[in-house]
Amino acid sequence: MAVVHPAPRSALLEEALGPGGPIIVFDHVQLAFDDKIILRDVSFTLKTGHTKIFLGASGAGKSTILRLILGLLKPDGGQIFVNGERVDDMSEDNLMAVRGDLGMVFQEGALFDSLSVRENVGYKLDEELNWVRSDADARVQEVLGFVGLGEFIDRRPSELSGGQRRRVAIARAMAAKPRILLYDEPTTGLDPITAVTVDEEIIKLRDLEGVSSILVTHQLRDAFFVAEHTAVRQGQDIEFPKASPEKCQEAEFIMLRDGLIAFEGNAGELRNAAQTDAYIEAFLS
């Protein structure tokens, strides 16, 4: 089995999936566990460099959608395209190449208990990409610096707080520089200050590295912050001013309800919808 990282693209595909191209597409996706229907009919497109923010009640199927993108689950119906490849009927071997371009922050972190923070964050670099030790060490230092956990490098996950574990999970997901990042409730359980640093990290990856992102969250504060701010380099520093109205269009909210998309639109539209839709209003308040 050849493991290719990242998935190679032809020049044509590279152009088609360039900025604004469809990097993740769901087309009439359906999924049920036993008799329980989770996704009835879900279609959406994530464009390269943009952000989709998924809202929805607990059990609505948000994490399930991220698992479908990674090919960890197969849908019962519909089609899913990631990075120009159809993944819903792809074999596990071929999926490995697609996953080379995906980073996932699991809801509970899912750090490897038996490995140190250093080994967790560098896992993909060491085990799958066979980076030279010194390069991998440098990259691990760098991403741990981003999430402010440089001094915790030799700890075990069990010696970290919940929020620190979450940030290590983010560092692990971004270490191999994937073009798509999936965040499953990355700020849940964090204090507001740490949450903002995580939000800024998401914005930075999107606006400075061109990463396309899907963010699942219950924290509306963080959702709106990510949707309505941008990252700009100011000499050595990076600042996070309010985004222009055009830039705000690039972040879209999707509200899942009863297996369907109950709302899709940008931050302004979501606020407007709350005026008329009692369910959305209840969600936003």
Place this chain on the structure above:
Amino acid sequence: MGGGLVEWLKAALLEVQEYVGMLSLTARGIVSRPFYYRDVVQQFDAIGVGSLTVVLLTGLFTGMVLALQSGTTLDAFGARSMVGRLVSASIVKELGPVLTGLMVAGRVGSGIAAELGSMMVTDQIAALRALGTDPIRKLVVPRVLAGLVMVPVLTVIASAVGIVGGWIVTVFVLRVASSVYWNSVVEGLYIQDVWMGLIKPFFLGFAIVSIGCHVGLRTTGGTQGVGRATTNAVVASSVAVIAVDYFVTQLLIVLIY
């Protein structure tokens, strides 16, 4: 009632199908890349070296009690000098492999199921796959290889220690001369018995470890599920040790005797 039986049969068939599926993926993982050498070395250590103490103690006391028991039985025929024969034949052919298998099932089978089970319920297995690693290659292949190699090695050690244990009791408790014991040991051993003692543990080791991996990777239902998986793995792999032992013995009797 009939519906329940059909459901049960369906579930059992599905379980067997998944087990066989895992085995074929494991076979492919052994012969093709990527291959995780470091994990293989680690598992050889964890399964082999880690089980050494328990296997040494089991072997020693089994040999000792065998000598004691057969000593009193043989006295009835005035054949105390034949103790070595009984000890070596029963240990090398049967007790060494089976008792080692049972000990490893208790220690390693449960450990594997608990480890993989908790990785399963905390999404670590999903995280491995998301990071581009095939959990079969990373977790199952190293354990199966370690089981295949280390259980036979442990069995040889257990049998050897058992024979030494028999010697201790024979010489110091039964008061039989050392040379008489050793001559009797050698007389009692046929080359077929040695082969049987060497071949059986491959099958036992394979069964224990593959069952532990299978049960672990099917764990659902949080920490409770991990507890259930651990128990199931010990029960299933212990029964498998006894059953596989019977069938392989039958097969070897046909093939080599």
